[in-house]
Every structure is written in C-alpha cells, then in structure tokens.
Amino acid sequence: MAVFAIGAARPDTGGPGVAPRVDTGFMRITVLAGGVGAARFLRGLRAAAPDTQITVIGNTADDITLFGLRVCPDLDTVMYTLGGGINEEQGWGRAAETFSISGELAAYGTGPSWFTLGDRDFATHIVRSEMLAAGTPLSEVTRALCARWRTGVELIPMSDDRVETHVKLASGHESVHFQEWWVRLHAAGPVEAIIPVGAEQAAPAPGVIEAIAAADFVLFPPSNPVVSIGPILAVPGIRAAVAAKTVVGVSPIIGGAPVRGMADACLTAIGVETTAAAVAAHYGADLINGWLVDEQDKAIVDQAIDDPTLVGITVRAVPLFMRDLPATTAMAQAAIDLAQELAR
Amino acid sequence: MAVFAIGAARPDTGGPGVAPRVDTGFMRITVLAGGVGAARFLRGLRAAAPDTQITVIGNTADDITLFGLRVCPDLDTVMYTLGGGINEEQGWGRAAETFSISGELAAYGTGPSWFTLGDRDFATHIVRSEMLAAGTPLSEVTRALCARWRTGVELIPMSDDRVETHVKLASGHESVHFQEWWVRLHAAGPVEAIIPVGAEQAAPAPGVIEAIAAADFVLFPPSNPVVSIGPILAVPGIRAAVAAKTVVGVSPIIGGAPVRGMADACLTAIGVETTAAAVAAHYGADLINGWLVDEQDKAIVDQAIDDPTLVGITVRAVPLFMRDLPATTAMAQAAIDLAQELAR
Numbered sequence: 001m002a003v004f005a006i007g008a009a010r011p012d013t014g015g016p017g018v019a020p021r022v023d024t025g026f027m028r029i030t031v032l033a034g035g036v037g038a039a040r041f042l043r044g045l046r047a048a049a050p051d052t053q054i055t056v057i058g059n060t061a062d063d064i065t066l067f068g069l070r071v072c073p074d075l076d077t078v079m080y081t082l083g084g085g086i087n088e089e090q091g092w093g094r095a096a097e098t099f100s101i102s103g104e105l106a107a108y109g110t111g112p113s114w115f116t117l118g119d120r121d122f123a124t125h126i127v128r129s130e131m132l133a134a135g136t137p138l139s140e141v142t143r144a145l146c147a148r149w150r151t152g153v154e155l156i157p158m159s160d161d162r163v164e165t166h167v168k169l170a171s172g173h174e175s176v177h178f179q180e181w182w183v184r185l186h187a188a189g190p191v192e193a194i195i196p197v198g199a200e201q202a203a204p205a206p207g208v209i210e211a212i213a214a215a216d217f218v219l220f221p222p223s224n225p226v227v228s229i230g231p232i233l234a235v236p237g238i239r240a241a242v243a244a245k246t247v248v249g250v251s252p253i254i255g256g257a258p259v260r261g262m263a264d265a266c267l268t269a270i271g272v273e274t275t276a277a278a279v280a281a282h283y284g285a286d287l288i289n290g291w292l293v294d295e296q297d298k299a300i301v302d303q304a305i306d307d308p309t310l311v312g313i314t315v316r317a318v319p320l321f322m323r324d325l326p327a328t329t330a331m332a333q334a335a336i337d338l339a340q341e342l343a344r
Numbered sequence: 345m346a347v348f349a350i351g352a353a354r355p356d357t358g359g360p361g362v363a364p365r366v367d368t369g370f371m372r373i374t375v376l377a378g379g380v381g382a383a384r385f386l387r388g389l390r391a392a393a394p395d396t397q398i399t400v401i402g403n404t405a406d407d408i409t410l411f412g413l414r415v416c417p418d419l420d421t422v423m424y425t426l427g428g429g430i431n432e433e434q435g436w437g438r439a440a441e442t443f444s445i446s447g448e449l450a451a452y453g454t455g456p457s458w459f460t461l462g463d464r465d466f467a468t469h470i471v472r473s474e475m476l477a478a479g480t481p482l483s484e485v486t487r488a489l490c491a492r493w494r495t496g497v498e499l500i501p502m503s504d505d506r507v508e509t510h511v512k513l514a515s516g517h518e519s520v521h522f523q524e525w526w527v528r529l530h531a532a533g534p535v536e537a538i539i540p541v542g543a544e545q546a547a548p549a550p551g552v553i554e555a556i557a558a559a560d561f562v563l564f565p566p567s568n569p570v571v572s573i574g575p576i577l578a579v580p581g582i583r584a585a586v587a588a589k590t591v592v593g594v595s596p597i598i599g600g601a602p603v604r605g606m607a608d609a610c611l612t613a614i615g616v617e618t619t620a621a622a623v624a625a626h627y628g629a630d631l632i633n634g635w636l637v638d639e640q641d642k643a644i645v646d647q648a649i650d651d652p653t654l655v656g657i658t659v660r661a662v663p664l665f666m667r668d669l670p671a672t673t674a675m676a677q678a679a680i681d682l683a684q685e686l687a688r
Contacts, residue, residue, distance in 0.1 A: 067470050067471070067474050068470065068473055068474030068477050068478075069470070097444075098442055098444045098463065100441075100442045100444070100462075100463035100464050100467070101445075101463050101464070101466055101467045101470070104463075104464050104467030104468070105467050105470070105471065107492055108467065108468075108471050108488075108489065108492050109491075109492070110471050110474075118444075119442065119444035119445050119448075119463045119466075120444050120445070120448050122445055122463075122466070122470075123444070123445045123448030123449050123452070124448070124452075126411050126412065126413070126445070126449070126466075126470075127411070127449065127452050127454050129412055130411050130412030130454075133412050134412075144452075145452065147453075148451055148452050148453070
C-alpha cells in the first residue's frame, strides 16, 4: 500500500465548486458524533478522504421512546445524511417526508405533540423497535439499518445500553428528558444539571474501543460538547481510549455563538463560556491535541500560546462554516492535516 | 317506553334511495362480527334501528403482529367503517391513505411484503401496540381507539387473550397464520384444518357475556362462519350464552358462492358445502333460530321445512346484496323483523 507524504503535491481534481479529492493514503479515522453538525462534517470528511476507513461513534443519549418506538435522532441524522435521505434544509428527518401518522396520532389524542415524526422516519423507528424487541442489540440494529443507506462509514452507537440525557431544571428541581427540554422547552434555563443517566453503568458497544484504538487519530466534529460528545465520553472506557490518541476537535462555536442549535444553553448549564476557547479548555489538553476555530476567532491561535487552560492544544484558524460540500470538505481536510501533523 | 307491534304500519320516511327509519322502540342487539361484511351490515343496522343499543363482539382471531405492531383487521374494519374512515372501495383500510412506510420497510428489506399497511392505518397499530405494551387489555385499547371514531356501537373484542387462527396445510403439514394463508396464499388448498389457536384457553373479554345475556336478540351478519364467527363461538362461554338467546343469521353465501372473500375455501376446509343451507345447518338449530337467505336462494325456505338438518330454523328470503346503505338497511331491518318474530 502506497503511503503518501503529507504535504506532497496533490492532484487537482477540478475547477471551482469541485471538492478537492486528495489521496492521503489509507487511514483509519474515528469520529465521535452528535447529530446535524457531525453528519455534515462527516460528509466533508468522506469527500476529503475517500480511501479512509471512517468509524463513527454515535451519541445515543438523546434517544427517546415515543409512541412505544425507539427513536435515535443522532444515529439517524448521520445515517440519513450520509445515505442521501436527509431533509437538507432542516438538517434532520427525511427528504420528501409525509406526516399522515402524526396527524392520526393527534386525532387519537396520543402525545407528545411537541415531537413530530414523519412517516418515512417512523419506518426506521418501527424496524429498529421490532429488532430491539427481538433482543437484537442497538449496534447490530444500526448496522442492519445502515446496510440500506450505504453511508460509506461504519456507524456504531456509543453503547448498546440505554443512556438518556436528563436535564434538571432549577425551577422546581424537575428533571426532564433532554428532548423535552430541547424541543418542547427550547432549551430554556436556568438549568441545575445535565446528566447522562445510565452512562456510568453503560459499556461501550462492541467495536467502539477497538475503533478508537486502531485509529490513526480521532476527530470531534462541531458537535455539542455537553449533550453530544459529552455523553459518549461519559461511557466508561471511552474517554481513556480517546485520550490515548491524537485528537483534533472542530469548534461548534463561532464568534461567541453556536453555529447551529442551542449549545450556548448547554454550556451555560455546565458553567462554560460560549466561546471557541472555553470549549477547547473544557475538553482540555489531556483529551484534545488540536483545535480548529473559525477565522473570525483567530485571536485564539495566539491566545492559546500563553493561556494556561489551552497549553498543549494546537489551535488553528480556518473557515468553519459548512455552507456547501466543498467548504465542508476543505474544513475536514484541515482537521486531517492538523491531526497528521500532531500525530507525527 | 313505547313498544311497537311487529308488522304495524311504519312511517314512510321518504322516496327511493332513502333508508327506511322505523321506530322499533328501544332494543339491545348484540352482533358477532368479522370484517368487511359485518361492518357494512352494521352500518345498515345502525340506520335501521337508530335508538338501539348495539354491542358488537369482534373477532380477533385474524389479528397478527407485523413489524412488531399488533394489527386487528376485523376490529379496525368495523371501527373505520362505522366511524367514516374506511376506504369504501376496498372495504378495509383507511380512506385517503398513503403508503410511505410500506415503501420504507421494503427498502429496509423488512417483511412480510405480502401484507401492506397504509400510513394512517399504521397509526392505529402504533397507538394500540403502545397501550398493549403498557399492559392495557385489548378491550380497553379498543374502547380508547373507538372514542375517536364515534362508531355509534359498542365494539368489544371477543377476548383480551390472544387467539390466532392458524391454517394447517395438507401439503407438508405446514401450519401458517390465517393472514398468511388468506392474503399471501390466496386461501389455496387443500387444507387439513383451520384452528383458532388459543381459543380454548381464552376468556371472553369483560362485557361480552353480559352483552349477549342482556340482548333482545343476537345477530350474525354475513361474516365468514369458519374464520370470523367460528373463533368467537370457540371462546369458552360465548357459544352457550349465544345459544340461550334468539339468534338470526344472515347468509354470507348467495347462489352457491361467497358474496365477498373466500369463505368457500374455509367451508371446504371444514367439509361444509358452499350453500346458504349448508351454512345454516353448520350453525344448527341449537344455535340459530332464524336464517336470512338471498331471494335467489328462496328454494331453501321450503326445503327447510323437511330438511332434518334445518328443522327448527326459520328461513326467510330477502335481498342480501349490500349494494348501498338503503339496501343494507332494509336487509338489517329484515333481520330485526325475523328476530323479533322469533323472540315473541
């Protein structure tokens, strides 16, 4: 197998708008993934490194049982996005979706009404629930579902055990499922704690630790550090396995605000500032080696040199808005480049 | 309460095409019901006797678990038909139906492909399955589902216990679920036996025996005697309760052929001729008191006088094709009339 030197001349594959396809040699990359941000990043990563074995460890802590069916929003967003079935505009759910079932469920007075599932999406949950009820572990179910979608990656849930992020609201000390807080309550605060219930008792799904150990490096896409990456790292054994590798993260915060979603509410809840620097410091140098920030946050590159919370983390500023596939591919390439530099 | 003499002058409610609405006084009628034929008959019965308390004991032996969801075809056909949600043309399933989910399930390679469920219909099965999984008995689930549909009748499943008709095929002695034989194999023979598995161990659902005992009379709509009415009667206690009442049945066979469906295959399987007379004899005079046959079978009216298998059964010939609501209402009225005559 040919191994190409990093920085060697790269074949130009086309004109403007064409994703640069670079033969970087065979690599194994393992990615910890949340939902929309991770899914889009992965599409870029797949384009940037087409010959690479990409293993995705998916967050399952936002999974929820609705209408008796097991819904895995993050796994499905990754699967649909890489499989070409995603609703591109909203970033989650299926394209060409219909909503007959939701209307019927409402007519039967069955809730919750704040979580609307499309008919095509329901099919995924029906297949998954049937397999789970038959005793098939979630990791095997996920593999079976992905067989249809030809995602080009191996998607493994972080655990076959049930982990569910619950949010403890300061008001009345009520604890609600993450999805209820996120979707129904629009991540309103104040929040006392965000707890991945069951994480401590969970075991990594088969293949998770192996994929991390075998990886040339590990990437954190621009996913929510608290409720997407956090729960994955909370499963015993995963954090240590990741920390043993070269890790490059992509900031989900640009210019003091989340690119998408309500990561600011999650960060506030755990006492972390909504800045690219604070998120890097939250992960810490014992976990991540490299950190990509957006060009508008490039001051952090110099700041990192002196900031004791960032010592040991190499920060690089590149365009982080995933506005199209070429931009996303370039960003993924920057993550690969930094990881390869740091891994040497 | 005014009780009108049978045969008294009836108010004419309108011209041609208008269902005759007759005040027959308050009655309690209990009906054992299969699917399409029963549902249509019940629509006529409701129109013929609007002030009547109609209790429907629904067959559940053709229920099946598909994709992990509990499907009750007969209960749903009655519910949708009386609730105005039925696909009128095919007689079962929902009007204005979409099929996103079935397409998705096929894309996932999940079977069976021979049983297609529509999206709206799926919603019913999702709600039912969720409630059953939570421990709610089928009779309560059915009441909850029917609350939406305002059927105008009380629909009770024959049993909260699981009974499933299985068909033992002569070829290879294979045993298949009724739906597989009916839908996938198109009721092909030869058949060694048709068995309502679990019936002997089942108990009537709450209210079933009470509704039969309290009824002025019991009606058998033109349902399949083997796989619709048969399983209901096979639940211990129901046959005896029915036999203690005045019972009028409507022949599902007209001119030697089933009006709808493949009752001939079922009758052949149990060694009964496909004639209106043979079906009456199959039920027997210890169970039914009156029997409506179509006008083209009116020879049976005279035949019954001498035929030892029909002694004790009053046969009457009336038009039995349920081509529209007025025709169906007239037919239901004929059943009421005969039952009231026999009950005197």
